[in-house]
Structures are given as C-alpha cells and as structure tokens.
Amino acid sequence: MAAHRPKTLKIVILGDSGVGKTSLMNRYSTGKFTGQYKATIGADFLTKQVVVTDAFGQRHVVMLQIWDTAGQERFQSLGVGFYRGADAALLCYDVTDLHSIDNLNHWRQEFLDQVGGSMMVPGLSETAAQFPFAVLGNKVDKVNDRLVPLARAEQWCRDAAGAHSMGSIPFPHFETSAKTAVNVDEAFHEVARLALQYEDYKRRSQPPQLFVPPSVPPIDLRRQTSSTYEERNDTCC
C-alpha cells in the first residue's frame, strides 16, 4: 500500500507577520504573486508532488504538504497542533526588517519547545539540533530598503545550528523574493531534501527489531469507504 502512495512530508513555515510567508507559498505553488500585503485569509496548506534526489543519487517522489500559519502567529497563538508531525521547518524573515531576523530565535525555540519531545529519536538527545530548518530571507527585490546584510543572516545560521551540537552544518540559507521568484523553488526543494533525509535518519536510528508489528494506518475521514471494506478488497486482488 505504502509503495503506491508517495510519502507525505509536512513542512511548516514560520516567521513574523508580514515577512511574506503566504506569498512565498503562493509563488511556489501557483507561480504567482498578488502584490499588496493583506493579512492571511484563506491560506491553509498546499500540497505539491515533487521529485527529490537524496544523498545517494536516488530519486524519490514525495508529496510536500506546506502549512501556513493562517494568521495565528500574529499574537503568538500557534498551538501545538500546528507543529505536530512536522518533518521540516522554514524560518522566514524580511531582509528589510531587522526585527524579523532577531525573532527567528524565538520561532526556532517555540518550535523546539512545542514538538521537541515527540520528535526525539530514541537514544539521541540532541536531535533537536539536527531537526531540519531552512532560513529564508524574503523580499530581496527591495534592494534599496535592505537592512539585513547577507553576512549577518549567515552568521545567525551558523550560531543557531552550532548552539547544540559540535561541528554541525549551518542551517541552509536562501535569499528569496516571492515577487520575482528568485530562489523560491530552490529553497523549497532544499527543504524537501532535508526533510526526506531527516525522515530516513529517524527511521534508521530506531533500535533494530526482528519483528515489527504491522502498524494500522490512520483513518482519513475524507475517504468515504470503510477501511475494513478496503482491506477485504486488497486481499482478494
């Protein structure tokens, strides 16, 4: 069954209000940019099927599920449910807003606080540091208003990644523009690759077991057929 359906990777997009999270998502999914700023309404999550090449050159078809904050980040009111089951996180800031890059610490910490425990790979306590984050500096098209130099953002990526484990690789950093589409596809592609890698790592670091009991897949209410009915169908074919 699992072989037929591509693996779904949940990616959450975090950052201050107005840095362009929804615009980035829209640009990535529809290739469009709507222009003026409006607080997010109607943006939920989008799914996109992509092909990711892993470190061994093997190609995987995965379903990216990118979750918008839906405006709940405005007053720091994202609940734990938003983060549940995330495979990677995109941290966004605005290159024309110094405050927004300072707040990345807060978003990263919030993320780790909310999901840290359930993400934990058995036996490894510093997985928190290995959890895939990618950093996006949006609005690079506004050349004249730019306040956050590239070096500063890269320093942050090094510091944040190195704060927990020795000699770690800095978070991947992209300077993007939802308006002109610079680096948008690249950033999402990289985060998909990292999510897949982390997922694989998580799976392989499980303690070896001779017998793994078959796990029942969760029920998706949108599929109207009864699961028992479907199972029966499977066995007779």
Added chain:
Amino acid sequence: MVDQTALPKTSGASRHLDNDAPRDEEGLLLEYDAIICGTGLTQSILASALARHGKSVLHCDTSDYYGELDAVWTLPYLQEKLGKGHELKGKMVTVRTDDSTCIPLSPKGGLQSFQIHSLERRNDFTVEQGTAVVTPYGNGTIISISPRGLFLDLLVSLDTWKLANGKNPSVHISIPQSAASTGAAFQKYLKEKLGIVSIDERDAHLILDERSRGFAVDATPGLLYASGASVEGLLKSGVADYLEFKSLEGLLWLENSDSCLEPVPCSKNDVFASKLLSPMDKRRLMKFLQLALDYGTAHALAEEEASAENNKQVLSLNERYLNQGRSLARPQNKAVLADDIRALQEFIQADMKFHEYLESKQRLSPKLCRIVRHALALESGNGDWSLRQGMTSLCQHMQALGRFGTTAFLVPMYGSGELPQAFCRSAAVYGATYLLRLKAAAIATDGEASAAMVKEVMCRHMVVPQDSVATLESKSRRVWRYLCIFRGKVVGSSRSPQRHAIIVPPGAFGPDAVRGVLLDEGVNVTPHVPCGCTILHLTMAVENDTGIDPQDILRRVSLSVLSSKYEGSNAIRIFQVTFSYALPEASNQTKNVQNLHCVQRSEPGLSADSSFEQAREIFAAICPDGNFLAISEQVDTVVKERLGEQIEEDADGLVLDSAMDIIEPKTRESSAT
C-alpha cells in the same frame, strides 16, 4: 443593545476580510461580530462556523495553550505548571455591548473550578530477591542476598548471557555491611555505587523522565462516533484535513470489583462470541438490536420526508444500510415485524422509561439490561433516561458501527485535544483573530468605560464559558478525572494496540457510572518505548456532598483494570493524578443579557458529539439563517481573490502586467509599495 437592523448588512458581514475595517494600533478590529472567550471544543467549533460564515471573530483564552478543559497537556506541563497552581499573566480586556450591566468574568476563564487533588509518581522501587535488574554486566535477576562476614553477598543471574551448558552465568557482588546497613541505604548503594537498578525503575525513569515529552495527556478524553454530527461537521468544515484518526479496538465492560474486563457485544459476531451472556440473552439481544436498527431507519426516513424540500441528497435504502452497523443489517436478518416498531413508538409516546421498556417489554435479564443501558446506549447523567433518549442514543451507536474499523468510535491521533486546535485553525484560516494568554475581565453592557480596564473591544455577540460567569454552588455536580500511566500493556497481548473504552456501570464501584479510555503509542499519546506504555483515563460525574470518595472509587477501578491484564503482562502503575472540575448550571444573571451566550460544559460521555450540537445551537442563535460550518459565498469569493484565482481569468492583463514589469521594473515597484 445595538439595533442590528439599523446597520447596513453588507458592511458588517465581511468587511474585516478586506483591510479597510477600522483597527486599533495593535491590529485588532474596533468592533467584532463575536468575541469568544475560551478555546474549549464547543467554542472552537463555533468560532470556525462563524468565521466560515463571514463573521469577524475574536477568540481568546487565558491560558497559553488551546482547549481549556478539552486541551492536551504534556506530562511536564501537568506536573510542573498545573500541579503547582500556575499564575497566568495577561492583559485585561473589557468587552462592551450596549446595555447597562457589568458582569465580571473569572480571570481563570473556563478553568475556574479546575483543581488537582493528588499527583503521585511511584518511587518505591526496591531491589530484593527475585527482582529483575539492570547491571553493568547486562540484565539479570537477583538470586539471593546473603551476609558473609563483613560483607553482603549479592548473587545475580545474568539472563542475557547463556553458557554452553544452557545455564545463565551468575555474578557475586560483595557489598560492605557498613555501607548497606538499612534498606534505603542499601538501595542507594546499589543504584549509585554499583549501577544496579530494578528494570521497573529503569523503565519508569525512561518513560517519565527521558521521554516524558512524548505524552499527550487529554484533560477530557473524547471519542467520536464514526458517523453523525461530528464526522459530518469535520468533513463539511474541512477540518478533517488536519486530523487523523484510528478506530477504537473495542469496548470493555467491568461488572464489579471482583470481575475482569470483558468485551461488550456490539455487533452480531460479538454477540455470538460473548461470554457475558447466556444463549437466551443472546437471542433476545439480537432481536432487540435488529428492532433498534429498524426503528432508526424508520425514524430517519420519517425525518427525511419531513424535510424533503431542502434535502437534495436522498439516500436509497440500500445506501443507508451500508452506513449502518454492517454486521447487523444483513438481508438474512429478517426485518422485524412492523408491529414491534409501532408498539415501540407507542411506548415512546407514552413517555416510558428506557429501563422499564427493556425489562418488561423486551424481557431482558437484569445484567443484559445494564449492558444495553450503559454500554450500548451509553446512558449518562443522573436520573433514568426516557425511552426516546435511550433509543436515539442506541441508534446513534448502532449506525456508527462498522463505518471505519470494527467499533463505532474514532480516536484522534495525538489525543482529542487536537480537535479544538484544528477547529481554531480553520477559524483562523477564514479570518478569526486568535489571542492566547489574554484575560477577559468583564462584560460591560452600559457603554461606559471603567478606568480600571486596560482595553475595550466592542462586539455584538459574546460567548463565554459558564464557569467564568457563574458563582459556583457547592451542590453542583463535579467531574472527577483520574489518569494513570502504566509501564507495559494491559489488554490482549504484548503486541496488541491499547485503544479501548471501559464502561463501569453505576453500582459497580460507587453509585455513579465510570467511563474509561485506555490508549497507547498507537495514537501517539504515550512515548514510544521498548517496554510499552499505556495511559488510562477514568471519568466520573458526581454530586457534591454525597459522602462518597470519588478518588477512592477511581483508584479501585484502575486497580481492577490493572488486575485484568493478560497473562505475562509486565504492566505496573508508575504515575497517577486526580483532578476535578465543576459542571456549573445556567445562572439567571446571564440569561437576561441579550446576545450573551454561555457555553455549558456537558455531562462527560464517551463521545465528544454533544459539543457539536451545542455549537450548532449557539450558531443558530447568532446567525439564524446561516448554514452551520459551511463556507459562505462571500467568504469563498474573497478567498479566491486572495489566492489569485481572479488573475487567472484575466490572462491578457497578466501578459500586459509582466510586459510592464520588463519595460519599467523600477516605476512599477514604487507604485506597488
């Protein structure tokens, strides 16, 4: 009150979706259609329904998490913050409507009556003869502890090694008598100097310390009927996109303190296989369940005919059967005589009691009668149910059977506390504003700002939890919750998932019924550990001041659950907590205030479906002509505009735009900003 007819209808309905609605410096609207306090399940469903209908909604909560008493907590949170009595910081907001009363709101909101009674962690692990232990040399068992001169000689057989002769090697460890004079010092010496601890203690440490963040502890665990108002609501609102479920594995019956857990016969197969019933009982039960199903079908048909005009999608009888307890509704099960249904309907008209009907008309034995009442119809509350109530509830259960999985119930992944969060997200997607850590101070209806208030927000409708306005009477009912964490598994075998509901009828342990849910890492509510971990939730509603000790009753139930574990189970209890909260009754003070809606905490049941009903009622009061949880056309148009679907239609314009971008990027940029 605000005269609503005087206001232009279009301006209020969806202006907040555009950016031209007046806002204050913090970005809040000056006036909302509805302010909802508390993020309990009912309020969250309501928020989603209102936002999708195009109303502007401000939804706030005093806590820093979603869900109030429907929340999901981590274990450290339960231990540290709730256990010690937390002080929440937040700003005060006054809510104002145009009448002339001021109702103060409790600063704790819906958590006002929440109280922790006990919180215990098992610490009395000892190493003695026969204890399975972890040693630096591998796992083993203590064979003997014997004094030898000035030393204590500890003989440990190492189970993980095997010699050529098939025996386990053993090690002798000498402990100076002086260091290990008393029991406690001996244990401490073993643990700290020799690194020998019992396996139980090691597992408890692993579960409760190292992996404690893997817990999702529900404040009020709730299941969902696999068909009915809740699943319909989830699908209609799109909230089903955010959630995943697993089906409950089974319902278990605990007759009394001397008996073990027995599966409740729900489907035809269960009835035949059940050991709870005599052959005569089985036959009578089958007949009665068939009658109930036919009654349900007849009832639904009658309802459908009554509302035939607005119901576009009419199901054929066949389709209907497909969604009903499949194992019961088979053609070979002859339809019950129409006479029986007619007789049943007459008894309903005559206002007969449910148990009376079962005993005298269906001639069910007292035991079977209890099973039907409490495990199949899930009778709850104090006082006997009427026949109508009983049959409605029983039909709901029967119709949900077999839709997903083998039971009628669904368990949300990561705990039922995910439900309110998912609905809040759906509300946020359609423009609701969310503010956690915010205390609503009072509802002022006189239009006069009082100096003590930090901030005022106007609204037309106000929704508050009953707890925050009611003065709690000592007589009111309280819900007692007990939860305990087991190392290991209880039901089935070491590999079977623990997803069971437990039903304890009234009179078994105390005068009130107890409901329980047994869950494990299959639904991600306990950490994934090699030794296994199971969480048991027990819930009971009792009258105050009746002289019974709810804590004692719940503990005894949990011991009975634990004692009916399967053979070879390594289940032990390692953590337990008891807390309670009130079920306040509607007060007169709030009934008289127009446009103030109170959310009543419902009698704790096995399913969360009652919240959907209550949310629907309040929604109907706020938007009499609205379609509950459906997206309104207005909102749909605005959303489509946002997501750029209109641009798609204007392909020529897009080409022109992009051409302009190429020619004059600079000038366009400045005009856009």
